[in-house]
Amino acid sequence: MYLDIEDILRESGRSKGIRVETDPKELNVVADDCEFGQPIVLEAELSNINRIIRLKGRVETAYETFCARCLKPLTQKISVDIDEDIVEVSPSMREDSYTYEGKSVVLDGVVSDAILLRIPIRHLCKENCVI
Numbered sequence: 001m002y003l004d005i006e007d008i009l010r011e012s013g014r015s016k017g018i019r020v021e022t023d024p025k026e027l028n029v030v031a032d033d034c035e036f037g038q039p040i041v042l043e044a045e046l047s048n049i050n051r052i053i054r055l056k057g058r059v060e061t062a063y064e065t066f067c068a069r070c071l072k073p074l075t076q077k078i079s080v081d082i083d084e085d086i087v088e089v090s091p092s093m094r095e096d097s098y099t100y101e102g103k104s105v106v107l108d109g110v111v112s113d114a115i116l117l118r119i120p121i122r123h124l125c126k127e128n129c130v131i
């Protein structure tokens with residue numbers, strides 16, 4: 001998920017809306033017992049705030065898994081809000097920052113982190129599922 005941001009980097013305060021669809025395999029989204037077979041869609045606004053890129057929007061996708069109790073197959077849709085700052089690579093940045101370099105930004109890390117943080121440890125087909 002690579003984006004050209006030359007246009008908004010030209011001036012602080014600039015922003016643009018984006019919509020990107022990516023194959024989950026390209027993003028390397030991997031979680032136990034979850035099969036990602038549908039596109040990952042990112043709809044967001046990118047803004048340049050004094051050369052910090054603010055990414056604000058939403059990621060949507062779906063994955064196949066199964067109930068932890070009865071093993072019934074389940075399709076889970078997820079929709080995750082994203083609101084992150086992406087900083088220019090520099091010696092003084094924090095190590096855990098999302099970064100960009102030059103005139104482009106790779107959003108793979110921020111998007112896959114958002115998805116993986118949203119996946120529950122186990123899935124149930126219904127709250128009171130019993131075998």
Ligand SMILES: [Zn+2]
Nearest residue numbers: 067070125129
């Ligand atoms: Zn169940």
